[in-house]
Amino acid sequence: MKDELRVLIWNEFRHEKNNEKVKAVYPDGIHRAIGEGLGHDLAIGYATLDEEEHGLSEQRLEDTDVLVWWGHKAHREVSDEIVERVHKRVLAGMGLIVLHSGHFSKIFKKLMGTTCNLKWREADEKERLWVVSPGHPIAEGIGEYIELEQEEMYGESFEIPAPDELVFVSWFEGGEVFRSGCTYTRGQGKIFYFRPGHETYPTYYNEEIRKVIRNAVHWAAPTGRPAPLFGNRKPLEPLKSRQEA
Amino acid sequence: MKDELRVLIWNEFRHEKNNEKVKAVYPDGIHRAIGEGLGHDLAIGYATLDEEEHGLSEQRLEDTDVLVWWGHKAHREVSDEIVERVHKRVLAGMGLIVLHSGHFSKIFKKLMGTTCNLKWREADEKERLWVVSPGHPIAEGIGEYIELEQEEMYGESFEIPAPDELVFVSWFEGGEVFRSGCTYTRGQGKIFYFRPGHETYPTYYNEEIRKVIRNAVHWAAPTGRPAPLFGNRKPLEPLKSRQEA
Amino acid sequence: MKDELRVLIWNEFRHEKNNEKVKAVYPDGIHRAIGEGLGHDLAIGYATLDEEEHGLSEQRLEDTDVLVWWGHKAHREVSDEIVERVHKRVLAGMGLIVLHSGHFSKIFKKLMGTTCNLKWREADEKERLWVVSPGHPIAEGIGEYIELEQEEMYGESFEIPAPDELVFVSWFEGGEVFRSGCTYTRGQGKIFYFRPGHETYPTYYNEEIRKVIRNAVHWAAPTGRPAPLFGNRKPLEPLKSRQEA
Amino acid sequence: MKDELRVLIWNEFRHEKNNEKVKAVYPDGIHRAIGEGLGHDLAIGYATLDEEEHGLSEQRLEDTDVLVWWGHKAHREVSDEIVERVHKRVLAGMGLIVLHSGHFSKIFKKLMGTTCNLKWREADEKERLWVVSPGHPIAEGIGEYIELEQEEMYGESFEIPAPDELVFVSWFEGGEVFRSGCTYTRGQGKIFYFRPGHETYPTYYNEEIRKVIRNAVHWAAPTGRPAPLFGNRKPLEPLKSRQEA
Numbered sequence: 017m018k019d020e021l022r023v024l025i026w027n028e029f030r031h032e033k034n035n036e037k038v039k040a041v042y043p044d045g046i047h048r049a050i051g052e053g054l055g056h057d058l059a060i061g062y063a064t065l066d067e068e069e070h071g072l073s074e075q076r077l078e079d080t081d082v083l084v085w086w087g088h089k090a091h092r093e094v095s096d097e098i099v100e101r102v103h104k105r106v107l108a109g110m111g112l113i114v115l116h117s118g119h120f121s122k123i124f125k126k127l128m129g130t131t132c133n134l135k136w137r138e139a140d141e142k143e144r145l146w147v148v149s150p151g152h153p154i155a156e157g158i159g160e161y162i163e164l165e166q167e168e169m170y171g172e173s174f175e176i177p178a179p180d181e182l183v184f185v186s187w188f189e190g191g192e193v194f195r196s197g198c199t200y201t202r203g204q205g206k207i208f209y210f211r212p213g214h215e216t217y218p219t220y221y222n223e224e225i226r227k228v229i230r231n232a233v234h235w236a237a238p239t240g241r242p243a244p245l246f247g248n249r250k251p252l253e254p255l256k257s258r259q260e261a
Numbered sequence: 262m263k264d265e266l267r268v269l270i271w272n273e274f275r276h277e278k279n280n281e282k283v284k285a286v287y288p289d290g291i292h293r294a295i296g297e298g299l300g301h302d303l304a305i306g307y308a309t310l311d312e313e314e315h316g317l318s319e320q321r322l323e324d325t326d327v328l329v330w331w332g333h334k335a336h337r338e339v340s341d342e343i344v345e346r347v348h349k350r351v352l353a354g355m356g357l358i359v360l361h362s363g364h365f366s367k368i369f370k371k372l373m374g375t376t377c378n379l380k381w382r383e384a385d386e387k388e389r390l391w392v393v394s395p396g397h398p399i400a401e402g403i404g405e406y407i408e409l410e411q412e413e414m415y416g417e418s419f420e421i422p423a424p425d426e427l428v429f430v431s432w433f434e435g436g437e438v439f440r441s442g443c444t445y446t447r448g449q450g451k452i453f454y455f456r457p458g459h460e461t462y463p464t465y466y467n468e469e470i471r472k473v474i475r476n477a478v479h480w481a482a483p484t485g486r487p488a489p490l491f492g493n494r495k496p497l498e499p500l501k502s503r504q505e506a
Numbered sequence: 507m508k509d510e511l512r513v514l515i516w517n518e519f520r521h522e523k524n525n526e527k528v529k530a531v532y533p534d535g536i537h538r539a540i541g542e543g544l545g546h547d548l549a550i551g552y553a554t555l556d557e558e559e560h561g562l563s564e565q566r567l568e569d570t571d572v573l574v575w576w577g578h579k580a581h582r583e584v585s586d587e588i589v590e591r592v593h594k595r596v597l598a599g600m601g602l603i604v605l606h607s608g609h610f611s612k613i614f615k616k617l618m619g620t621t622c623n624l625k626w627r628e629a630d631e632k633e634r635l636w637v638v639s640p641g642h643p644i645a646e647g648i649g650e651y652i653e654l655e656q657e658e659m660y661g662e663s664f665e666i667p668a669p670d671e672l673v674f675v676s677w678f679e680g681g682e683v684f685r686s687g688c689t690y691t692r693g694q695g696k697i698f699y700f701r702p703g704h705e706t707y708p709t710y711y712n713e714e715i716r717k718v719i720r721n722a723v724h725w726a727a728p729t730g731r732p733a734p735l736f737g738n739r740k741p742l743e744p745l746k747s748r749q750e751a
Numbered sequence: 752m753k754d755e756l757r758v759l760i761w762n763e764f765r766h767e768k769n770n771e772k773v774k775a776v777y778p779d780g781i782h783r784a785i786g787e788g789l790g791h792d793l794a795i796g797y798a799t800l801d802e803e804e805h806g807l808s809e810q811r812l813e814d815t816d817v818l819v820w821w822g823h824k825a826h827r828e829v830s831d832e833i834v835e836r837v838h839k840r841v842l843a844g845m846g847l848i849v850l851h852s853g854h855f856s857k858i859f860k861k862l863m864g865t866t867c868n869l870k871w872r873e874a875d876e877k878e879r880l881w882v883v884s885p886g887h888p889i890a891e892g893i894g895e896y897i898e899l900e901q902e903e904m905y906g907e908s909f910e911i912p913a914p915d916e917l918v919f920v921s922w923f924e925g926g927e928v929f930r931s932g933c934t935y936t937r938g939q940g941k942i943f944y945f946r947p948g949h950e951t952y953p954t955y956y957n958e959e960i961r962k963v964i965r966n967a968v969h970w971a972a973p974t975g976r977p978a979p980l981f982g983n984r985k986p987l988e989p990l991k992s993r994q995e996a
Contacts, residue, residue, distance in 0.1 A: 061817065095562045107865060109396060129864040130842060130937050133981040140320060140945030140992035142846030144497070146662045146683050147486075151449035156484045160663070166992070172675070173650070173940055173979035175842065178915060179426070181668065185675055185683045189498075193636050193675045193683050202865050203910055204396035219784035240399045241392075244908035246868040252389070253434075257901070348678055352620060352665065374619040375597060375692050377787050378736040385747035391907045391928050404906070411747070416893070417881045417920070418734035420597065420693055421898050423670060426913065430920055430928045436742030438920045446621050489663035491623040496680030502630035502656070588995045599886060634987070637976075641844060644975045652809035670916070694886035720833075731882075742879070743924075 020059040021237055025051050026071065028087040030062035031215045038215045040174065046086050046213070046220060048071040050115075053226030054233060065090055072098050082111035082233045088215065092122075096130050099123050107203030108243065111236025113229065116213035119174075124209070128176050134194070135171035140190040141166040143212065144189045145196050149183045154197065154231045162224045168214035170194045177210070184228075186211060197228070199235075203246075206236040264278070264497045265304040269325040271298050271316065273332040274309035278387045279388050283460045291331050291465060298471030299478060310335055317343050327356035329474070330363045333460065337367075346488055352448030353488065356481025358474065361458035364419075368453070372447050373421050376415045379439070380416035386434040388412040388457065389439050394428045399442065399476045400452065407469045413459035421454070429473075433454060442473070444480075449489075451481040455482075510541070510549040511727055514570040515541050516561065518577040519554035521705045528705045536576050536703070536710060541544050544723060555580055574609045574719070574725045578705065582612075583717040586725030589613050592634075592740035597693030598733065601726025603719065606622075609664075614699070617692050618666050624684070625661035633657040633702065635686050644687065644698065644721045646749035650715045658704035660684045666699070668705060674718075689725075697728040703729045755794040756972055761806065761814040763822040764799040764952045775952045781948070781955060785850075788961030789968060800825055807833050813985050817846035817968045820853045823950065827857075834858050842938030843978065846971025847890050848964065851948035854909075859944070862937050863911050869929070870906035876924040877901040878947065880931050884918045889932065889943065889966045897959045903949035905929045911944070919963075921946060932963070934970075937977075941971040 027047035031038040050061045061080075063071025065087070077083070079084070083102065087094070101120040106112050106127065114124045119132045145162040147155045162184075167216050171192030177200070184197030196211035210228060213219045251258075265363045275284040287294050306325075307314025310332070322328075323445060328347065332339070345366040349371065351357050359369045364377045373379035390407040392400045407429075416437030422445070429442030441456035458464045465471070496503075517537035521528040530687070532539050541550045551570075553561025555577070565572070571590065572713045589612040596602050596617065604614045607620045637654040652674075661682030667690070674687030686701035700718060703709045710716070741748075758858065762782035765772040777784050786795045796815075797896040798806025800822070812818070818837065822829070841847050849859045854867045868985075879988030880897040882890045912935070919932030931946035945963060948954045955961070986993075 029924075032989075077700075085859045099661050109788060112861055127864040129862040133979075135981060137984055138987065139986060139990055141990050142985070144681060144683075148662050148683075148685060149446065149668065150486060150663050150665075151446045151451055152488055153484050153486050157484060157486070159487055169984075169986075171984065173640050173981070174638075175640075176386045177912065177937060178639065178671065178927065180913060182672065185450060185662070186684075187677060187681060187683045189988065189990055191634060191677060191988040192984075193634075193638075195638060195675075200912070202396065202748045202912060206396055213875050226941070239396050239398050241395060241400060241402065241776065242404055244395055244868075244906070245405060246789065246870060246910075249870045249904075249906065249927075250874070251924040253924065255874055255924055263800065279957050322509065346727075363982065372619040374617040378734075380736060380739045381741055382741065384741060384745055385743070386745050388857075389926055389928075391931060393928075395908050396915065414739075414741075416735070416739065417883050418885050419883075420734065420885075422690070422692060423884065424667060430907070430923060432926060432928045432932075434743065434745055434880060435740075436824075436922060437739075438879075438883075438922045440883060440920075447667060447669070489623075489665065491625060491663070491665075493624045493629055493663065494659075494682075495630060496627065496631070496659075498679065498681040500629055500631050500679055638775050639936065640976060640979055641936045641941055645963045645976060647976070649977055650980060691884065696886055729886050729888050729892060731885060731892070732894055734885055735895060747778050 017126035022079060022081045024061045024232055025084040026063045028090050030090055039220050049220040052080045054230050070098055071169050074222055080110055082236045084113040086115045086123060087121045088117040091120055094122055106205035109238035112207045114209045115183045116211060130177045134174045137169040141165040141169055144187040145184045148185050149181055153235050154183050154185045156231050157227050158224060162256055164212060166217055167212055170211055208232040208236055262474045265349040267304045267324055267326045268478055269308055270329040273306045273335050275335055277445050291349045315343055321348045325355055326483055327478045328340055329358040330366060331360045333362040336365055351450035354449035356453045359416050359454045361456060376420045378417045382414040385411040386414055389432040390429045393430050394426055396408050397428050398480050401429050401476050402472050403469060409457060412457055415456055427478035430496050453477040453481055512549045512571045513554055513567055513723055514551045516553045516575040518580050518582055519732060529640035531708050539710040541564055544720050560588055567591060568593045570600055571728055572723045575607045576609060577611045578607040581610055582720040583613055599694035600729035602697045602723050604699045604700060624664045627659040630656040631659055634677040635674045638675050639671055642673045643725050644673050646721050647717050648714060656707055657702055660701055670671045700724040757794045757814060757816045758797055759796045760819040760969055761798045761839050763824055770789060776953050784955040789965050805829060805833055812836060812840045815845055816973055817971045819848040820856060821850045822856045823852040826855055829857050841940035844939035844973035847942045848967050849944045851946060854870050866910045871911045872904040875901040876904055879922040880919045883920050884916055885917045891966050892961060892962050899961050901952055902947055905946055943967040943971055
């Protein structure tokens with residue numbers, strides 16, 4: 017009944033060109049692996065850092081319902097002007113899914129208002145993501161936990177605002193925990209941060225991880241509402257001060 | 262693609278038989294007026310207090326995705342056993358929409374853990390429900406506010422847990438405010454409390470009020486997930502204490 | 507400047523009489539060990555299950571600012587009438603600290619509105635409680651985490667309402683995580699659930715655990731405010747409906 | 752027992768020099784009126800826009816426990832460098848109380864990650880601030896509501912993140928509502944936004960308004976905790992991947 021959701025998957029797309037190990041895992045780029053996992057009922061597009069305007073023109077963003085973001089080494093190369101543009105679109109209702117090292121992207125830090133700093137370790141260790149919001153639509157079809165044999169560790173403190181809803185908490189073999197699935201609303205836009213997805217592991221081929229991202233895209237779809245009115249407004253009811261005047 | 266949502270609308274259904282004024286507004290009962298407002302893409306059923314088991318047999322509840330609840334004068338006549346039954350179904354994932362004076366129903370008080378007490382006044386006064394969560398799916402299609410020319414007043418303090426999400430705040434002509442649209446999750450079940458709907462006003466014929474209830478029903482649809490496992494569990498990782506033994 | 511806070515520590519006090527292992531760890535009862543850890547600037551009292559009215563007379567509760575609760579095997583023996591009494595006092599502003607197996611106490615379940623069920627395992631395993639709300643007063647003086655060499659495991663899903671604030675998340679050696687420090691407000695009363703403290707381990711002698719409980723007691727101190735007014739109220743502003751009449 | 756809290760009250764301090772009406776209400780500046788209302792158990796200092804570094808040197812901020820902020824017309828004149836400095840101090844634990852038109856200050860917008868836009872009207876109308884978190888320490892000593900005979904109106908939508916805790920909701924004579932008392936935690940810092948205080952009204956002489964600001968200052972006091980550790984970290988537990996290597 018509804019039109020297809022328009023999803024735009026943005027990727028830094030550098031590791032896959034420069035690093036043999038990453039290239040072996042994601043030969044067409046992380047964005048393509050994510051996109052393949054989203055299924056066939058969405059209108060999926062791609063954009064990458066080195067395209068003009070990073071592939072994020074005004075028109076392109078206007079035509080996007082949900083933006084998925086993966087970045088790592090080149091956050092600083094994303095232009096402030098385009099970050100501003102994405103920020104406006106999120107407040108106006110575009111959904112935003114921030115993945116893994118995207119926690120340090122300019123857009124996520126700007127929306128959160130904090131450093132989004134955390135602990136990390138690359139040691140091929142086990143991660144287990146436990147569902148702690150059992151009724152949340154982002155966890156639909158997921159069992160008690162998702163197990164990933166090898167991933168990068170991210171550990172608390174994670175310097176973010178307390179999430180509106182905490183969907184996943186990760187257990188790491190090395191002794192840490194992490195708030196791995198966090199929802200936020202900013203303006204009319206819904207935001208989901210999802211931890212897994214280091215570039216050297218085949219995480220985005222994992223069926224459960226794909227299901228979570230798919231669920232998140234649907235959850236983050238814009239709500240059809242008029243833009244809010246701000247500024248100087250006439251009273252809706254008679255004022256004593258005006259009657260006396 | 263998905264099957265039709267199965268919605269069960271429960272009504273005390275006494276005022277409409279005993280009170281001429283109410284009968285004039287809702288000749289077929291408040292439940293029918295609510296049901297008519299839900300549109301044609303839902304499988305809608307009805308149940309009322311004076312039916313056997315209040316119309317809420319185990320099977321009936323098992324076959325319900327979202328339960329809508331309107332009660333007022335006869336909360337005490339609802340049997341504790343059936344309240345227990347509804348409670349279990351909500352924790353297992355059935356959605357629950359509690360309307361107006363349902364704030365004092367046994368099931369809502371049990372789920373909230375508080376008295377759910379509030380201020381009230383019947384004085385044909387104006388209510389304006391402001392959207393304060395502009396991106397929330399329950400507010401889809403709603404403008405800045407909904408205006409009701411005449412309603413009963415409900416005022417703060419409203420003794421409820423802080424809602425997970427506060428969707429509407431009401432302004433009343435007589436000087437009070439009220440948290441009028443509140444979401445909660447309990448177990449796997451999603452709950453929405455929505456304030457308007459005093460039995461002497463035609464509130465449930467209002468198109469915007471109907472849209473909110475319709476949105477809420479869709480929002481509260483169960484998330485397909487296995488029942489949680491509780492109790493004594495074997496370790497998922499080897500324990501030093503066991504290796505030493 | 508303020509008067510001393512009046513803290514009442516309630517303990518089931520059965521294990522310490524019936525079980526040699528527990529008696530060896532807590533010869534005077536768990537309540538005494540908790541009380542000793544609270545320091546010298548509080549007015550501390552004790553109450554136990556087998557006292558008359560479980561040591562929780564109307565007067566005793568009236569004279570209590572913060573109630574600490576430890577129970578395990580005999581939750582059902584706590585009378586419903588006294589649970590009702592404690593519930594009223596919490597809503598009226600008395601703080602409540604629920605420890606460990608107290609998650610299954612009648613009072614906690616009543617306040618939460620859910621089953622408060624969880625996973626558990628007694629296997630002498632390591633627990634590490636990570637601070638995830640770094641600015642929270644309950645974490646004052648605590649480092650990044652508290653490590654307990656041996657504890658009972660509690661694992662997710664923990665069937666509770668999403669906490670108002672999540673202060674601690676536990677990592678367990680056996681592969682689970684748990685929301686170990688959760689705050690709630692119900693009515694005017696502040697509630698803190700704190701996970702550690704199985705009866706066979708010397709957890710309540712641990713200096714950091716004691717500091718958390720001490721912090722929680724101060725955090726849960728009642729806020730001096732008038733009781734809320736409920737029921738039928740006159741308008742604060744002139745109503746058009748009344749002027750016309 | 753604890754040392755005096757060190758409070759720094761920052762004011763734009765322009766209206767009081769340029770506008771006769773404002774000068775008449777606050778002859779020594781809004782900051783002085785706020786400071787007088789804070790009582791005698793705090794170490795109070797003042798800083799204003801036109802001082803060097805806006806009175807907010809590194810040392811001054813280092814020596815501040817809670818910063819109170821009032822600004823209106825000259826938000827843009829606050830240097831980005833100093834906003835950055837205040838931001839860092841908040842994340843490190845300094846409390847921040849943002850008053851009235853401070854909603855549009857650079858520091859508040861940066862911490863919130865949203866526009867912080869709202870509706871407004873200057874029409875000498877009545878405001879009634881209802882307490883909706885009855886147990887919150889910021890509402891200590893406050894009755895059901897605070898009434899202000901004349902204030903500027905601020906109305907929803909207020910484009911902020913959903914507050915961690917919503918303490919006050921305002922009713923306005925002209926028909927609007929507003930989330931008037933909002934708490935947030937960012938990093939280790941506690942933030943309170945409090946709506947009232949337009950420069951042409953004697954709001955900061957009102958005893959209840961002063962009590963709220965006083966309560967908020969105490970609530971926002973820093974929690975003594977070590978700075979969080981971020982970055983690359985060694986495992987706390989042995990890793991299979993390392994043992995195999």
